[in-house]
Amino acid sequence: MLKLTDYEKAMLEGRMGKFKQKAMEFNVRYAKVLGAEEFCEVSRATLFIGAQHYLDCYKHGEDYKRIFSEFYLCSNEEIELGEMAPECKVQTCAASCDMWNCHKTHLSKEYSDKNKAYTEAARKMGVKIVESCTPYYVGWIPLMGEHFLSTESSNVVISNSLFGAYGNSDGVEAAVCAAITGRTPKWGMHIKENRYADCLVNVKCEVESVAEWDILGYTIGRKLPKNVVPAVIGDFKRPEINRMRQFASSISVSSATELCHIVGITPEAQTLEMATGGKPCRHEVEITKDDIAESFSKICDAGSGPVDYISIGCPHLALDELKEISEYIKGKKIKDGTELLVWTDYATKAMADVNHYTKDIEDSGAFLLTGSCPVVMREDSHKHATGMVMNGVKQAVGIRNQTKAPVYFGDIRRCIDAAVKGRWEEIE
Amino acid sequence: MQKIIIKGRGALEGTASGPAIVFPDSIAGNSGALGDIDGVVYEKGNINFGVSIKNAILVVPCAKGSNGFSAHFKGALIAGVKPAGWISTKIDARLGVAIASMNIPAVVDFTEIDPIKVISTGDWVEINGTTGEVVVTKNDQTVRE
Numbered sequence: 001m002l003k004l005t006d007y008e009k010a011m012l013e014g015r016m017g018k019f020k021q022k023a024m025e026f027n028v029r030y031a032k033v034l035g036a037e038e039f040c041e042v043s044r045a046t047l048f049i050g051a052q053h054y055l056d057c058y059k060h061g062e063d064y065k066r067i068f069s070e071f072y073l074c075s076n077e078e079i080e081l082g083e084m085a086p087e088c089k090v091q092t093c094a095a096s097c098d099m100w101n102c103h104k105t106h107l108s109k110e111y112s113d114k115n116k117a118y119t120e121a122a123r124k125m126g127v128k129i130v131e132s133c134t135p136y137y138v139g140w141i142p143l144m145g146e147h148f149l150s151t152e153s154s155n156v157v158i159s160n161s162l163f164g165a166y167g168n169s170d171g172v173e174a175a176v177c178a179a180i181t182g183r184t185p186k187w188g189m190h191i192k193e194n195r196y197a198d199c200l201v202n203v204k205c206e207v208e209s210v211a212e213w214d215i216l217g218y219t220i221g222r223k224l225p226k227n228v229v230p231a232v233i234g235d236f237k238r239p240e241i242n243r244m245r246q247f248a249s250s251i252s253v254s255s256a257t258e259l260c261h262i263v264g265i266t267p268e269a270q271t272l273e274m275a276t277g278g279k280p281c282r283h284e285v286e287i288t289k290d291d292i293a294e295s296f297s298k299i300c301d302a303g304s305g306p307v308d309y310i311s312i313g314c315p316h317l318a319l320d321e322l323k324e325i326s327e328y329i330k331g332k333k334i335k336d337g338t339e340l341l342v343w344t345d346y347a348t349k350a351m352a353d354v355n356h357y358t359k360d361i362e363d364s365g366a367f368l369l370t371g372s373c374p375v376v377m378r379e380d381s382h383k384h385a386t387g388m389v390m391n392g393v394k395q396a397v398g399i400r401n402q403t404k405a406p407v408y409f410g411d412i413r414r415c416i417d418a419a420v421k422g423r424w425e426e427i428e
Numbered sequence: 429m430q431k432i433i434i435k436g437r438g439a440l441e442g443t444a445s446g447p448a449i450v451f452p453d454s455i456a457g458n459s460g461a462l463g464d465i466d467g468v469v470y471e472k473g474n475i476n477f478g479v480s481i482k483n484a485i486l487v488v489p490c491a492k493g494s495n496g497f498s499a500h501f502k503g504a505l506i507a508g509v510k511p512a513g514w515i516s517t518k519i520d521a522r523l524g525v526a527i528a529s530m531n532i533p534a535v536v537d538f539t540e541i542d543p544i545k546v547i548s549t550g551d552w553v554e555i556n557g558t559t560g561e562v563v564v565t566k567n568d569q570t571v572r573e
Binding site for chain 2: 026029030032033034035048052053054055056057058070071074150151152153156168169170171172173174175187188189226227252253254255256258298375376378379394397398399400401402
């Protein structure tokens with residue numbers, strides 16, 4: 001039986017306006033679907049909104065108020081747009097295009113203008129325009145035990161696992177309604193008892209580089225039983241946040257994982273006993289070199305071949321990686337007819353501008369872009385590509401659903417090498 | 429024709445029926461994995477690649493992939509290609525949002541019999557999202573296989 005506080009009842013009964021009422025009606029239906037018994041207070045949210053392609057179901061020129069009402073508030077009635085809950089820090093997630101440079105990604109001004117209009121409407125509701133799928137690099141960090149919502153699956157894994165904050169992988173309608181009401185069902189990862197590991201993952205292969213952590217995440221996700229909380233053990237060097245970012249993004253591609261303990265690293269898993277709550281794991285999984293090789297064959301096409309579309313930065317890159325790219329690319333030229341896109345958020349790009357990284361990167365012919373990525377921009381941005389190299393397992397797997405071109409996967413340096421040569425070279 | 433009755437938890441009230449499409453490895457929520465306008469599965473490697481979800485009962489173990497999962501199904505609903513209902517071995521947040529947002533009948537959280545193991549694609553399925561009852565009429569062809 002779902003219990004509501006007086007404040008929640010006031011929202012549901014419309015005493016705080018229709019905007020909050022409709023959002024609370026959704027929250028109640030969502031809570032009943034989950035089987036939740038109460039709500040918890042949400043203090044942070046990121047929203048995958050703007051002219052995202054899931055809104056392609058609406059004809060061009062459709063009123064955004066109607067779209068917002070129907071899509072996010074699940075209301076057939078058109079609702080006056082109000083404000084987000086003041087106690088919830090709300091910002092945008094990945095955008096459907098770069099705010100200023102859509103022409104560099106083959107998207108029309110008309111599309112860019114639509115995205116700007118939608119994000120401006122969100123800004124007026126109190127949503128901060130940040131356009132990042134790695135919001136922790138620019139200050140969005142929920143602390144241990146803090147309840148959050150994020151529409152970015154990798155950010156959910158990072159926030160649950162690395163920060164010890166409490167959140168589920170919900171979805172955009174739930175995130176919007178939580179941001180409006182400051183409430184979400186207290187269920188799943190919002191409850192400590194559900195956060196103990198029940199699947200031991202023993203990594204028995206070498207894992208060191210950022211790309212190796214990326215493939216490891218995908219491999220663990222592929223081999224996990226459904227509906228478990230994993231605890232990873234193994235003889236590996238302590239991963240820093242960029243490795244954890246890749247790991248979190250790729251485990252979210254091949255599984256529905258929301259929290260992944262890494263014993264000795266993540267805060268709720270300083271020991272295995274702490275991770276499991278002292279209970280034996282119901283499942284055990286081993287990750288071997290062969291498993292990694294099998295994953296690689298799913299992520300990266302075999303052989304060598306010409307490429308003309310290369311993208312680095314899934315999820316969005318940190319400033320230290322832009323430094324690394326600028327140093328490696330300085331003095332090189334991207335081959336004519338080949339595109340190299342490098343993705344970060346615009347706040348980080350501003351720091352890259354100050355540090356001259358942007359100049360060094362763009363002098364090569366590459367573009368340093370913000371807020372989006374090829375998968376989110378969809379086919380219009382890359383349908384001309386005849387051979388692709390993607391940095392980031394999530395991007396390499398996701399783009400396959402949108403293209404018939406060969407797709408290769410490589411670390412930052414191999415991506416740059418491929419862009420300079422216009423060719424992907426397989427390593428024997 | 430063989431009939432099987434299994435019981436889960438009614439997650440969203442109402443009744444629905446239709447041919448089952450079984451996704452043993454679920455459907456990815458990532459952009460492009462489900463056609464936002466045509467409701468066709470485009471996820472590479474998915475056992476139901478190229479199949480439309482329209483008017484079907486979708487049978488999944490859970491959700492998978494991006495947190496955009498619900499949004500792509502919602503887009504398909506608005507475009508007029510919604511499924512008739514959902515069956516899931518266990519509920520999770522991604523799927524919960526999709527069910528609540530689409531507001532269509534769903535039965536979830538099966539503790540005794542896993543629907544993935546007893547329902548085959550092409551079986552006719554009736555679900556009751558109020559009582560949690562699922563009636564499966566086996567397709568003769570899937571029984572022979």
